[in-house]
Amino acid sequence: MKSTLNILYILIFALIAFLLDPCDANDDACGILANNLKRSNKDPNISVKHSDVQACFESFPYDKNLAEKTIETLKKTLQGFYVFLSEAKEQPRQGFSFTAIDLVKELDSLLSNNYKTDYQFMTDIASLISETKDAHLSFYPFCYFIFTYNQQLSLYSTVINDKQVINIFADEIDKNTIDCEVTHIDGRPSIEVIKEFADTLSISKDSGVRFNFALSGVTFNKNGDLIESPGINKLPGSFTFRQQLPKQSSVEYSLKCANDTSKKFTREWKIRPELSNTFNTSKDYWNTFCLLNDSIVFTSNAETVAPKIYNMSECKMVYKTTIAKFFILSDNKTGVVVLTSVFPPDSYFVNEMFEIQNGFNSLEKEGVKKLVLDFSGNWGGSVELAFFIVYLLFPETDPSFNLDMVVTELSREAFFQATSQSVHEDFVDTSLIFPFVNISSKESIARWAAETAYRVTTISSVFDIFSYKNPATNDHFHTVEEFIGNNTYLRGGTSTRYTSKFVNRYSERLSIFIQLLSGYFFNMYEWKSDDMIILTDGFCGSSCSLIAQRMALNNNVSTVAVGGYKDTPLSYSSFPAGQVLKFEELISQLDAAGLLQNETLADLIPPLFLIRALFGFTLKENYDVVNKDNLNQEGVLEFTYKPAEHRFYLDEISARDPSVLWLKVAKELLN
Structure with missing residues (x-):
């Protein structure tokens, strides 16, 4: 009887603990992943399981408040500064392949979805941003991008005898597969599968460029050695080397090799963390990798494998x-x-x-x-x-190339405030000029002049209009009103204001020294x-x-x-754009201009993320050249095929x- 009562007490206490802290029910998911990571760290050949990573990611419930705050930050940044916000609504020119999209409307629509997990919500944002095919516009929730997923093989495409095929470029596990033709992937024609994957990438508005990026090739390292380059410079993005959790835990390849011999095999993803920071529970993982916390410094866990030299x-x-x-x-x-x-x-x-x-x-x-x-x-x-x-x-x-920026209520204030603090209208900071010593040759004179120019003409804010000049007059802008001008264009069905056309006053800091x-x-x-x-x-x-x-x-x-x-x-x-600005850089420049302290702008200023996220956007756009062969009105380079x-x-x-x-x-x- 006493034993039965003890068991009953244990069950009651367990139930009470569960009800008091329901989040602990999720701790097991990332705890299992953490234990497997500890084992894999002792042996780099061991991979954690795809199912464990997925379970950990999906252990974080959808938080409506967090979602709304994230969308608010993205929307206010885009509405205030993203130069392609209106143009993104336009249908692609012939030769390009992407979806015309109203980003603000689509971001709002995400909040009406009945999400169960934070993971699905955040990856939906990343996928939505990717649909613009603007490589300068990106959103990566750090929480779900800390692992690499490697097939331990790479692919390339050849055209031989007027036929295009997919072949195996390299294989770490089975060298006998190299140069075999990959006829099918997961039972479907290989080129069809590669194209489907490539079209999820944001790297270019040209589907052929995305196709190239999804494959592998060779590149030169700093030493001048020719080495393999899966995903362009071994950056996650290729079909066989990724940084976003693949939908399936493995990939099946059907091959045709020498003498028309056939072969089929299934390859699991080798999953490794890019960071060595440890965690033991879902709470640890969430606090370390997901929530914004400037006190946590990450350390790299990248594998150092000697590359094959070609x-x-x-x-x-x-x-x-x-x-x-x-x-x-x-x-x-x-x-x-x-x-x-x-x-x-x-x-x-x-x-x-x-x-x-x-x-x-x-x-x-x-x-x-x-x-x-x-x-x-x-x-x-x-x-x-x-x-x-x-x-x-x-x-x-x-x-x-001629440039401009979008004019909104917020960017207009940024131009005025940054320019009011500028020292670049009539002079540069001469305190940054190094002494003229040890100058004995033409090269040493040129080097001193270039290094000096590079320092003294450095611009502290992209919103300082004195750092730009009018290409028509070749003179710098004298007032913010002159720089802003009165330029309204209809793009994507939306009337949008843009600044006057400008070029960089110092040819980006070097001018005559270049x-x-x-x-x-x-x-x-x-x-x-x-x-x-x-x-x-x-x-x-x-x-x-x-x-x-x-x-x-x-x-x-x-x-x-x-x-x-x-x-x-x-x-x-691809993506000629004009200038990319990271979100942290934007906030820093708005803060330096005093805009964050201006209460009248509080409804316009994008709030800081509550999560760890890498977010960047295109601030300036380049215009096409008008010459004897192109007499039409200047088009935006980013959208010109x-x-x-x-x-x-x-x-x-x-x-x-x-x-x-x-x-x-x-x-x-x-x-």
Whole structure:
């Protein structure tokens, strides 16, 4: 009898504990994941289970208040500053593929859904933002993006004998599958499955570029080694290497290999955390990774695996910098410049300019007559450096595109307040000028001048109108009213105000010093437009796109695109936009301008997130060039389709040895 009573008491106490703290019922889900992670950390070959990750994610119930606050932050930011908010409602131009969307309306509609979990709500926001196909507009709830999901194999596409197929590029588990054709994935035609996945990516408005991004290839690391690049520079985004939880725990591949032998296998996702921060329960996980907490510092848990290095047969490297590699092809007359990024470390910015110039000088000294400019897989980066590279090859060209920003009640106040605090109307901060010492050569003078200019003309706010000038007058704006102007355009069926067209007053901080370094006074290269060709896989984004489009549109440099869908034109660049701004940067600049303290603007200011989230948006838009071949009204570059003039596809050799492709391009298009 006593034993029975004891059992009864235990059950009663357990029930009371459950009722008092119902959230503890969810603790088991992330607790199980935490225990498996501890085991996997001891052996990197062990993966946590897909079902455990999903259960942990789905253990957090939907919080209506948290959802409303998140939507409010997104909406007020977009309504105040997102330059493409109206244009996103427009149907795509021929050649592009995306869904016209009213972002504010769709964000509101999410709140009417009957969500059960926070995970589904947050991933629905991320998917909605992705539908714009604007790579500069992104929302990643940190809570659900801390793992990587790896198939431990990679895919690429070839066109052989007029047939496009998907092949296996590399396989960490079974080397015998390499170069086998993947006929089906999960029982469906492989290209159909890859396209379906690629069209969920936001990386480009061109579906062919998204297709390329979903596959793998090769790229150069900082050492100049040619290594595999799944998902472009091994960033999650490829079909086989992701950062968002896949719907299924595994993928089935049907192969056709040598001698028409068939093979089928199923591959589980290898799941690893990107961060080493520990947790033991759902509460731990939620407080560490999901709720905003500036006191928690994350530490990386990225795997360091020595990459396979691929060799090139038709070239030799003659120079390399942090972001550029310079080669001479086996024909001994064609140089290749591979630009992997436009984003050197800030402290090396001016040095990188000199280094890039040295690379071109090396090609010139070697007697190079033709240039292949390979911008494939380039995420962009510094607009200043993009301008410099255009100046370098075309020193008499203005590399700027006309820009504008959206004018709203909030952005208008930001222009007025930031400009009222500006020191840039008539002078720069001379306290930042370094002493003129150890100057003994033309290069040292140029370096001192460039580094000084870079520092003293640094703009503290993107809303400071004195940092911009009127391209029609070539003079800086003198008043905020002049900068704002009176410009209303009908876009997406909505009348929207925009600022006057502007360009950067200091050519993004360097102005005449860019021309000085580029050889405008010292040296001019003999290469002409007809001696060059731009080669990309379509993924030449942001400031890389500005380089490619300026050279192609204003300087008539030919373009060639690689990959994409067979017999479908492919863009040679993507998301040219104008400038991306992170949410934290926006808040910092609004705070510095005093807008956060202005109670009359309280209803317009986006509140801080209550969650950890990476949110960025496009602040400025670039306009197309108006020239003799394009007499129509300026169009917005982001929404203007620019297909390459020429097209090449990869085969089993050129997919791993780009020098073979470069030589083919040189022989067929530069002779």
